[in-house]
Amino acid sequence: MTDLLAGLNEPQRQAVLHQDGPLLLLAGAGSGKTRALTHRVAYLIRERGVAPWQIMAVTFTNKAANEMRERLEALLGSSELPWVATFHASCVRILRQEIHHLGFGRDFLIYDDQDQLRLLRELLKDQQISEKVLKPRAAAAAIDSAKNSGIGPTEYGNLHPDERLVAELYAQYQHKLKAANAVDFGDLLLLTVRLLEEFPEVRERWQQRFRHVLIDEFQDTNRVQYRLMQLLTRPETALCVVGDDDQSIYRWRGAEVGNILGFDIDFPTASVIRLEQNYRSTRTILEAAGAVVGCNPDRREKQLWTENPPGELLHVETAPDDFEEARFVAAEIAELQRAGHGLREMAVFYRTNAQSRALEEALRAGRIPYVMFGGVKFYARLEVKDVLSYLRVLINPQDSLAVRRIINVPARGIGNTTIERIAAYEEQAGNFLAACRLALQEQILKGAAAKRVGEFLALLDSFTERLQRLPYPQLMAELIHDSGYGPALQEEAQNALTAEGRQEAKGRLENLEQLLAGMEEHATAGGSVQDYLEQIALITDLEQHDDSQQRVTLMTLHSAKGLEFPIVFMTGMEEGLFPHSRSGAMGEELAEERRLCYVGMTRAMQRLYLSHARRRRVYGTWQFNPPSRFLTEIPGQLIKGRGEEAAPATKTAAAHNLSSLADLMSGQEETEVWDENQDLAVSIAAPQPPHRGATESATDEGPAGLRLGTRVRHIKFGIGTVRRLEGDGDKQKVIVYFNSVGSKKLLLKFAGLIPV
Ligand code: ATP
Numbered sequence: 152m153t154d155l156l157a158g159l160n161e162p163q164r165q166a167v168l169h170q171d172g173p174l175l176l177l178a179g180a181g182s183g184k185t186r187a188l189t190h191r192v193a194y195l196i197r198e199r200g201v202a203p204w205q206i207m208a209v210t211f212t213n214k215a216a217n218e219m220r221e222r223l224e225a226l227l228g229s230s231e232l233p234w235v236a237t238f239h240a241s242c243v244r245i246l247r248q249e250i251h252h253l254g255f256g257r258d259f260l261i262y263d264d265q266d267q268l269r270l271l272r273e274l275l276k277d278q279q280i281s282e283k284v285l286k287p288r289a290a291a292a293a294i295d296s297a298k299n300s301g302i303g304p305t306e307y308g309n310l311h312p313d314e315r316l317v318a319e320l321y322a323q324y325q326h327k328l329k330a331a332n333a334v335d336f337g338d339l340l341l342l343t344v345r346l347l348e349e350f351p352e353v354r355e356r357w358q359q360r361f362r363h364v365l366i367d368e369f370q371d372t373n374r375v376q377y378r379l380m381q382l383l384t385r386p387e388t389a390l391c392v393v394g395d396d397d398q399s400i401y402r403w404r405g406a407e408v409g410n411i412l413g414f415d416i417d418f419p420t421a422s423v424i425r426l427e428q429n430y431r432s433t434r435t436i437l438e439a440a441g442a443v444v445g446c447n448p449d450r451r452e453k454q455l456w457t458e459n460p461p462g463e464l465l466h467v468e469t470a471p472d473d474f475e476e477a478r479f480v481a482a483e484i485a486e487l488q489r490a491g492h493g494l495r496e497m498a499v500f501y502r503t504n505a506q507s508r509a510l511e512e513a514l515r516a517g518r519i520p521y522v523m524f525g526g527v528k529f530y531a532r533l534e535v536k537d538v539l540s541y542l543r544v545l546i547n548p549q550d551s552l553a554v555r556r557i558i559n560v561p562a563r564g565i566g567n568t569t570i571e572r573i574a575a576y577e578e579q580a581g582n583f584l585a586a587c588r589l590a591l592q593e594q595i596l597k598g599a600a601a602k603r604v605g606e607f608l609a610l611l612d613s614f615t616e617r618l619q620r621l622p623y624p625q626l627m628a629e630l631i632h633d634s635g636y637g638p639a640l641q642e643e644a645q646n647a648l649t650a651e652g653r654q655e656a657k658g659r660l661e662n663l664e665q666l667l668a669g670m671e672e673h674a675t676a677g678g679s680v681q682d683y684l685e686q687i688a689l690i691t692d693l694e695q696h697d698d699s700q701q702r703v704t705l706m707t708l709h710s711a712k713g714l715e716f717p718i719v720f721m722t723g724m725e726e727g728l729f730p731h732s733r734s735g736a737m738g739e740e741l742a743e744e745r746r747l748c749y750v751g752m753t754r755a756m757q758r759l760y761l762s763h764a765r766r767r768r769v770y771g772t773w774q775f776n777p778p779s780r781f782l783t784e785i786p787g788q789l790i791k792g793r794g795e796e797a798a799p800a801t802k803t804a805a806a807h808n809l810s811s812l813a814d815l816m817s818g819q820e821e822t823e824v825w826d827e828n829q830d831l832a833v834s835i836a837a838p839q840p841p842h843r844g845a846t847e848s849a850t851d852e853g854p855a856g857l858r859l860g861t862r863v864r865h866i867k868f869g870i871g872t873v874r875r876l877e878g879d880g881d882k883q884k885v886i887v888y889f890n891s892v893g894s895k896k897l898l899l900k901f902a903g904l905i906p907v
């Protein structure tokens with residue numbers, strides 16, 4: 152049997168052997184915290200005779216839990232394993248035994264996001280509250296975030312007196328859940344807390360059962376999780392928490408780094424063990440990551456060293472655009488593979504989900520299998536499938552599945568009854584769309600239902616007509632807007648009640664932008680819309696048949712936490728993207744982005760690539776992003792070839808600084824530019840190349856040289872395309888379709904439009 156203390160350094164050994172009082176293991180990335188925790192569990196069982204059922208080990212993700220279980224199996228052989236689970240899974244296990252105290256049956260159902268939305272939608276309908284007044288998804292996000300903070304409906308009402316509607320809906324929602332003997336994700340934690348708070352005998356039973364509670368990634372616990380930990384432990388419990396404040400990256404989701412930094416206040420008898428030796432990364436990678444996170448103010452200084460060799464210098468790649476960046480990554484992976492590296496050794500990280508599109512395409516083009524962890528592959532994403540269904544219907548009206556998918560997406564008041572009524576005629580008409588027409592003709596549908604289905608058909612007809620005269624990427628852009636799909640998301644991105652809800656909607660919008668960018672790449676290469684759809688159908692098909700184990704891992708930086716890979720690519724190292732512009736250019740949010748960068752870099756064991764693109768496609772226009780400030784925070788001598796090349800993006804930025812004053816002040820569409828001299832991010836307009844997709848057929852020309860299809864910039868709405876000109880002289884109006892807000896009619900004289 153393995154010696155459980157061999158292969159550990161002195162402080163790790165102390166952590167394994169520690170006996171008296173709570174223990175905090177606070178140490179930097181790759182220093183063997185998770186390893187120490189795992190060995191401690193094994194040691195307790197094998198050497199101290201603790202029964203596995205008396206131990207509860209909590210991890211951050213199911214993947215981490217599986218890995219820890221595998222490690223334990225390797226260390227312990229076939230003996231019984233302890234409880235290793237995420238907070239959520241732990242709560243399910245407790246509730247399965249105890250939930251009857253709260254009036255639920257033990258066979259309770261767990262509602263997922265979809266079930267949750269369905270229920271909220273029903274409730275809104277019952278109350279005759281329009282989804283325009285309160286979006287189900289916004290309500291769900293508000294409820295989730297309340298639950299994350301341990302706030303119930305009544306308290307919610309008191310805290311947010313102006314959100315009475317949400318508070319009431321929240322109360323009814325809880326009521327319905329209970330009636331259905333169901334709980335949602337947020338409830339799992341909340342109900343467990345309530346159970347343990349309200350039923351002392353239950354609490355004591357569990358406190359006595361778990362003699363040992365161990366929690367990994369403690370820096371990312373939120374308030375409810377912390378409360379749960381307090382309730383499950385008593386002074387006699389051996390509590391061991393493990394984490395790194397430099398890796399706290401879920402503040403935006405309610406995680407409280409104070410839980411780890413203030414641990415010794417809540418637990419004054421706690422011992423603190425620090426680990427300082429990193430075993431994971433080369434000295435170069437470690438130094439570079441340390442330099443970046445060292446730029447954060449108010450940070451607890453941590454020593455981290457390694458005996459590992461310096462290894463290779465970091466590779467910083469400047470690509471002309473996002474397409475080339477993805478091609479670089481794919482080509483390099485192929486090269487590494489030829490040199491004998493397995494695909495499983497490599498991971499590609501990105502900041503936002505939307506970035507995966509270009510990478511996925513490049514990998515496919517290079518026939519490199521990949522697996523996406525903690526996310527959905529691009530073409531399988533809800534919003535991508537939704538809008539592509541519209542396109543499929545236009546190309547092939549017989550695609551009844553696609554028609555059904557979009558008939559009430561976004562919500563346009565066509566309910567299931569209407570759909571069923573139409574479906575009854577499907578066979579007679581030949582397909583679902585024809586059945587819609589038939590149902591109208593024969594006046595099978597009446598009143599509001601007939602009107603709405605009629606409008607839906609008119610919408611499709613207008614798109615079909617536009618498809619004849621517009622390049623399909625542009626048609627798609629118009630479709631996203633005119634179908635109401637984009638505006639609904641936009642509205643959500645601005646008005647969702649919680650930061651999480653807003654971010655989710657923004658993420659979906661970014662995916663749609665990426666979809667358009669991909670289409671434009673395809674159209675530019677001369678591909679027809681039919682080719683495009685075929686290619687996508689093929690992608691989905693191929694993936695299903697590919698069961699090869701050797702795959703590159705693709706994931707967001709957030710989901711990379713706790714993992715390690717010999718070779719890591721961090722892409723999109725650009726201002727505005729990473730640090731994300733959502734995070735603002737300073738303050739705690741920037742610090743969190745920097746910690747995320749530290750997390751990403753410290754996943755790499757041997758080789759680290761950092762790439763950025765000088766320009767990136769956003770809605771068919773180019774956005775020029777200077778390299779991320781994080782790149783400049785890495786000492787030059789750690790980067791391959793640094794010093795030889797001038798910083799090209801800064802030069803571009805300087806040239807662009809000559810843009811008009813209006814651009815400097817412009818609102819939503821500008822690109823953030825890193826100004827080397829001032830150490831400040833200044834906003835300037837990104838110049839736009841001539842737009843290939845713009846229609847040339849129009850003859851109408853305005854005095855300012857504007858005509859149909861001209862790309863323009865507006866001080867508030869950003870980049871748009873001229874759709875129509877009306878009237879003349881001082882009263883001339885222009886209708887512009889803006890990427891940010893949709894169509895706007897403006898008085899030309901005052902619009903201040905600048906052709907770009
Ligand atoms: P993170 O902060 O990223 O979660 P961590 O502190 O949990 O990192 P581990 O994942 O436990 O670090 O360890 C990092 C790597 O170093 C692993 O590959 C682990 O096997 C190895 N390692 C840890 N401790 C030792 C040791 N004493 N001797 C040799 N290798 C070790």
Ligand code: MG
Nearest residue numbers: 184185186713
């Ligand atoms: Mg770890």
